Amino acid sequence: MEIRELRAFVVVAEEGGVSAAARRLHLSQSALSQVVQSLERQLGVQLLTRSHSGTTPTPAGELLVRRARAILADHDKAVAELSALGDSGSVVAGSIRVGVPLELPLDVLPSALAELRAAHPATQVEVRHASSAGQVAALENGELDLALVRYRPVGDRFDAMLVVREPIGVLLDARHSESLAKPSGVPLDRLAGMNWLAFPRSDAPPWYDEVAAILRTHGLVDQVSAAGGDPPVTAEVKFAAVRAGRSFTLAPPGWATTLPEGIRWHPIEGNPIVRRTWAIWPATSRQRDLATLVAAFQLPNGGG
Known part of the structure; x- marks a missing residue:
């Protein structure tokens, strides 16, 4: 068992459910569920009773919560005391x-x-x-x-x-969205003839070159929109270029819920572009x- 697994389980027990605990820990529910399942596999016991109203610790889970709190308290105290000591043995703030x-x-x-x-x-x-x-x-x-x-x-x-890792999608105006998107996403080759509103190459040259190479292998033009030069490409610049209907830009899935009227986000078919x-x-x-x-x-x- 790892310290972070114990810490996560205690939060689940305190919150009475994976959903609330995930929000508190800033994790996805599926990731947190995997942590709990990993603990149950390691220990060979059921730790939580799950119902439509949330979760409650089993007797084994209650025992683990008590032991985990003691372990975490000792761990955090020891780490804090040791980490506060500099090479000379005096307390320093990091x-x-x-x-x-x-x-x-x-x-x-x-x-x-x-x-x-x-x-x-x-x-x-x-x-x-x-x-x-x-x-x-x-x-x-x-x-x-x-x-x-x-x-x-x-x-x-x-x-x-x-x-x-983030599978990168594409932002399109509503008209192109209707004509180019498939249920599985937008095939990259369907964007041929449109300009790529790129981020500045100077921001991350290897990442820019990787994206540009993938676009070229799908028959997209080398020419990028003017806004893809050295100045930062803000959200407002992206939206304005995409609305004009001649450009597309790439964006992670998080953009899908924050778009203005007339702009759509779609996954790219096959997820050929993954940002790390x-x-x-x-x-x-x-x-x-x-x-x-x-x-x-x-x-x-x-x-x-």
Whole structure:
């Protein structure tokens, strides 16, 4: 059993249901259910009684909640005391500077920060929004401690962990949406003749080149819309270009519920474009609270 599994189970017991616990932990319900099922498999007992009104711990579940709370209290106290000691043995307050890209899935960072706060309550976290390339440069210059980026840098100067995968879809105006979309999604080759409103290549060159190569293999034109140059491509710019009916843009599934009138999001048939977000940090880092934050990203988040 892992500490994060015990912590998640205690929250389920306290909330009386997976749905409420998932909201509190910033996890998907399916991911949290998998954690509970994993515990039940490891222990060989049923931990929860499930009904239409929620869940209640079985006798075995109640015992685990009591034991888990004691374990978590001892664990958090020990980690906090040890992590607060510097090399000289004096108490020091830590800080972590985290870089974040645009369009990071909402459940990725909050759940990891919650685990960090539980283990290292004195650690201060500063979040900075920047392009992937900008974050890599900041890491190299010692201006960031952790970066969440769209590509894994080559070489051994950084350690890295894949945090989340997102199948990328397409935004179209309503007219093109009706004529191009199939029940399974929009086939990429049906977008031939339209301009790709691209994000700036300077944001994440390897990720841009990967997307451009996939589009070319499906017969799409190399020419991108003018707004895909160096300036940031905001949501307003994307919507305006798509409304004009001559361009399409790529977007993750989260955009599907926040679109203005006349614009539709569709999956791309076969999910040929998958956006990856990597956590990267200096390979030489020995910062304990940073290690805790990195480990917290391994919690199930529905896509990682």
